[in-house]
Structure formats: structure tokens, C-alpha cells
Amino acid sequence: MTRRVVITGIGVRTPGGLGTKAFWSLLSEGRTATRRISRFDPSPFRSRIAGEVDFDAEAEGFSPREVRRMDRATQFAVACTRDAVADSGLETTALDPARVGVSLGSAVASATSLEREYLVLSDSGRQWLVDDGFLSPHMADYLSPGVMPAEVAWSVGAEGPVTMVSDGCTSGLDAVGHGVQLIREGTVDVVLAGASDTPVSPIVVACFDAIKATTPRNDDPEHASRPFDGSRNGFVLAEGAAMFVLEEYEAARARGAQIYAEVGGFATRCNAYHMTGLKTDGREMAEAIRAALDEARLDRTAVDYVNAHGSGTKQNDRHETAALKRSLGAHAYDVPVSSIKSMVGHSLGAIGSIEIAACALAIKTNVVPPTANLHTPDPECDLDYVPLTARDKQVDTVLSVGSGFGGFQSAMVLHRPEVAA
Template sequence: MMRRRVVITGMGVITPLGHTVAELFASQLEGRTAVGPLTRFDARTMPTTFASEVKGFELDKYVDDRGRYAHCGVNTQFAIGATKDALADAGLLDEGTGDRSRIGVYLGSGEGAEDFPALINSIALATGPSGKADPATFQREILQVLSRDREAEVEMHTTCGHLAHLFALDGPNFACQTACAASSQAIGEAAELIRAGDADVIAAGGSHSMLHPLGITGFNRLTALSQRNESPRTASRPFDLTRDGFVIGEGGGIVVLEELEHARKRGATIYAEVTGYGTTADAYRMTDPHPQGKGAIRAMADALTDAKLKPTDIGYINAHGTSTQANDSAETAAIKAVFGEYAYQLPVSSSKSMLGHLIAAAGVVELVISVMALRKGVLPPTINLETPDPECDLDYIPNVAREKRVDHVLSNSFGFGGQNIALVVSRFRD
């Protein structure tokens, strides 16, 4: 039996660079950054005092009964907003459209703890003599507080339930927790389910916010966050020699994946086709990628094989590109291993240079950007790339967007623990 084809018929995002796909992509092409001082809580005593925050989000715009979801963390609230916009974009928001038992939800996410008093108050417990918070002391104190006082609602799987109930999505329902690769893996697994005939439509993607003291200090302890507090707008600088860590962000995104014939019968707009999916593990360390990108190499190669493409068919790579020393050099090495000499002709850029790292939501938002690049024939830049790292010597589209028509785009997502996901989206051909 011929494998069923999977196309994208709707997209929705809630990001620090905009709450619509058009606004997000325009900001990317302009090289606009969303990074600035943290306002979610008082971070002045912390090693990192800035982030990429979603501003101006109002749940009331997306639900009639706000009180029903007001207790939820922003993880769930961002997912609601992105899902509603994506379903509306696809023409599937009305409960009377389509067989709802064949429409599902696959979502990548993480913990939903945020903004509750125990976290905020414990900052005082962790402030040392210098007036700066010590991440190790902070984590010790906060875990003691949490063991006594369970005020946090952990929303790793309940977000999927909220979406299914709110939008009458009665089909397969799955919560994916593979860290920074989660939303990309949710998309890949959802595409496989549709290909196999077990669903016709799946709202797939992710949402996440770790902009709380536990999230910030956790990454500080790993020395993963930039501490460029004097210049936060230039702190996210993937592939630059002076990079010192990633900028943490938040947000959500959903793409509506649909079986091609199902979409045709509805007369749906087809934005792109999901043609390739690769998933591997480094099996190396929990916090570091394999130095030569062992797992990333296999994920990209598997995605190309799945898409039945040659390396030279790919016209653009949207890199994971976190702005950490380890990730950027390992990803560069992996791209060279997969693409050979062609790697030096292949445009690559990092959306995180402007968005920051949206953790579990990063992959889906970057896939949306990839789809828009495919459709518009313009590739977004990597901003803040001022001093090239000799180890990172590919064409990273420095600082200015580039017009180029491409037919196939590869999007990379690599997560803590060594999870590697590569997705290929292609220009739809009837």
C-alpha cells in the first residue's frame, strides 16, 4: 500500500516575536530581537537577568470562559491560543467539521510550575553575601519548599486533555516530553500516525515556559545560559566566537497535519508537505551533545532517506543553533558529515538568535518559520554574528535576510539527554 502523504493545512503561534505567523516571520526577516530584561519576577539577584518573554498575551481572546483555564500555567494558555488559531487557519475550528474521532492532539511540553509564591519567596533564602543569588543554594532551598508545599500544577499531560476538550478533538492524544526536541518529535510522530492511517488530522506542536526562578537557576547551574546582562539584546549569538550560552524564552506553536486526500476533499489550503522525519539518541551525556554530533548525523540522514532526497536537494537548514559552545560546534560538524562539500554552499540560520530558546516549543515555531521561508522565498538571518568561530565555518546567513527560492528545508531540534529530531518540509507538488 502506498504511504499516505501528510501536508500542513494550518499554523498558529504565540511567541515573543508575535502572536501570528505573519508577525513572527516579518520580525525574523527584519532581524528583530525579542530579548530583554526579565519582568516575570524580580531577577536582579540572579546570574542571568534577561529572557525572551511573550508580551501582551490575553487568554480572553481565545476562550469564552476564561475562569475555566485561568488556573492553568502559561504552558496551557499558549497552547490554547496557538491551537485555536491553527484550527481556524485550517478551517477545522467548528466542531461540526470533519470526523472529530479522526482528529487528534500531539503536544511537546514540560513542567508547568510558575508564578507561585513558594518559588518567588525562596529567592531571599538563596541570596548570598554579595547580594547575588547562588544557584546551588537556591535549588536546595526551593526543593525543600516544594517537598512541603505542592502549590505547582504540573501540566505535562493535562494540556493535551484541555485542548481535546476545548476543541472537540476526539482522536489520538499524546504528550511528548523529550526536552528541547519535544515539539518536533510530536510533529514527526503525528505525521507517522497519519501516514499509517490511524488518524486523518492531528494538531501537533508544543508549548513551554521556564521563565520562573527554578528554570533560570537550573540552567545557570549547568552554565548553559548567557550572562551578558549588560547587553541582553546581543546575548543570543549562535555560531559566534564570543557566544556564552543561550537565552531562555517561552511560547507555543501548532501545525495542523492532514492526510493529503482528506485535505483535498475539503479544499484546504496546503502550506507545505512533511516529507522527512528522523529521530535518534546520542546515548552520550544528559547535558552535552556528542562532540562530533553522532546522533544528529543519523537523525538528519534518516530524515533525508525518509523524504527520498539527496543531500543536495536541501536548500536551507533551520539549525537548532542555541548559542552554546557545545551545541553550535557539534551541529556544524554534523552538517558537514551529512552534506560533505555541499555543506559550504548550503544556507543555515538560527531563529534562536532573535527568539531565544523556547525549550519544548522551539521546534514547532522554527518549523513554522521554515514553512514560511519555503513559501516566501526569503531565508531569515542569524543576527549578532559578528566574530565567526573558526569551528563554525558554514554559511549562517549573517545578520541580513536572503532571497532564495528553495524546495526542501531541513529543521533540526536537539534536546537535553541527547534526543535528536530532524524534519524535512517540502514545497507541495500535486
């Protein structure tokens, strides 16, 4: 019999939301947290806005040595892990450490620290030959993405499988999907799973400027992220993280744990087509959705809410709309669909996990978060995108989808445990 996997703890750090309560308040109220970049001077760039997290490492309990050793994204992941474990009520010291794993996702890993250290070594790019006398003793930590999940593992004493998943913007979904599989196959009983990215740095901003993927709507940062709107012109870059405690269902129930949701199904596909391009028919995303529903043993009409990738680019929004119609059939027109990127921006590899947190909270509260800034729908995007205002609705089953550079398409189905009872 397949072991069932549930979410029993959540920790988040997002623009406008340090912690689960603040995060859900932002979403359910339809507020936005995008603003002019403050972490560096954005004046030279085409897109000068982002979703920044007001994160204070000292206030979060990190020592000066830890701050120096850990990249900002790693700090986010560890802080969220601490919150998720506390939220779950799990006593990690009472667990067999070999039966506890970590699965962490990130698209750009320690890019923030790598850029900072390069600027020091090269005297802000003035020196072609860098002076290794200025080399940080922690440079190896920044170069190796695997250090990020290792830090998470050390924070909870996990000695089971520790994995880094880095496949662009689906990393957050895929990392949780991998953690679910570890429990289902019996390798571990508990996994700390999620994702973290802090890409609001000059090099990443410049990269997205070069391909014109981010919005130049700098005069109105709060309303710049406009998924499915006819006036959208690119996504808003962001940073953030979300971590979860995943447990085997019977063990969680036996200890009386709160259960946010069961992960019923997960699937990922690749279009093997183009690094940034998407086929118009949405076939690969539709196939991932079909496979995830099949694994959850649910009919497509069981989906009560779709948490969309909804990046706010014309190519993605139209591709995703086609994929939902292809996979859900006529039900695609009846089910509410929304994008929280309209409020917290696009944090690359982290956003998939942040969206899983939103899905779990939608199930808990029976509230569908809105798509902010959606005033004039694109005629080619003709589904119910829950414009502007959250909606009270019985939410038993949620579908969350992600799309990433490289052609990655992922889907996850979350539901109340009673749905599969």
C-alpha cells in the same frame, strides 16, 4: 501506499510575535525580541535576560476560571490551536471526533504554576511543612503534564489519540513527528500538533544558571543571543508556542485547503553518551538527518535551507556544524543555515515547533531568515549562516534539526508538495 501529511494551519505565540504575521515580520526583518526579564525580579541571578511573550490571557479570550485552571504554557497551546484551526479553514465540528488527534510537546510543562503554588504553600519557602489549606484545587492539573494536550483536545473536540511528548529541547520536533506518524499509519485524519513552554520562572532560570548554560551578557539583551559567533557565551532562555493543523494530503487538497508544506521525513536518535555533553563528530544528529532525508526520498543536495538548532553555546554550534558536514557532504558548504534563536531565544521544548513554523513560512515566502548578531564567526563554524540579513532564495525543501539534553537528536524535512508529486 504511504499517506502524505501536510501543514494547513499555523498558530504561534513568540517573543515579539503574537500571531504568524508578526512572528514572520520579526524574523524576516532580522529583529530581536530578547530583553531583561520583567515577569519577576531577576537581580539575584547570573543570567537576567530572556525572550518573553507579551501574552494577555483576557485579551486572548480566556475566562478568569480558565486562567486559574490552565498553566501559562497551556494557555499558549490552546490560543495557538485556535489560530491554527482558523488559519486552516477546517470545520472541526464536521469531522469525526475519533479521527482527530493531538500531539503536544513540552520540556517543563506546568513548571510556572507548580513553582507559584509551592511558594504559596510554603510561605515563600519559610515553612518546611506546607499548609495544605492553601492548596490550589487545580494542583493535580499542574502536576500532570497530560493535562496540557487534554486541554487542547477539549478546545477542538478531539477524541482520537491525545499524546504528550516530553524529551527536552527536541520535544517540539518530536511531537509533530509523532502526529505525522498517526496520520500516515491511518489512525487519524487530522492532528493538532506542536509544542508550548513557559520556562521563564525563577526555578528554571536558577537551574540553567547552575550549569552556566545561559548567557550572562545582561548589559545588552538584544544582542546577547549569538549562535555561531566567536563571542557567544550561552543561550538566552525564552518562552513560546506553535501549533499546526496536520492533514492527510489528498483530503486537504480535496477541500481546497492552503498547504504551507508537506512533512516529508522525520527521524530522531539518542547519543547514549551524556546528559548534557555532545560528541564532537555529530554522528547521531547526522544519522537522524540521513534517515529523515531517506524517508522523504530526497537526496541531500535537494536541501535548500537548514534551520539550525543554533543555541549559541560553543559545544552545540560546533557539534551541529560537524553533523551537517557529515550528513550533507560538500553540499553543507553551499546551503544557507540559520538560527532563529538569535531573535526569539530558546524556548526549550517549544522551539522545535516554532522553528517548524519558520520553515513552513520560508517555503511559502521564499525567504531565508537570518542569524542575528553574527558579526565574528567562530573559525570552527565555517558554513553559510546567513548573518544579520534575510536572504531571498527559492526554498522548496527545508531541513530542521534539534538537539536536547539527554542526547536527543532530531531532524525533519519539509518541502513543497510538488517536490514529491
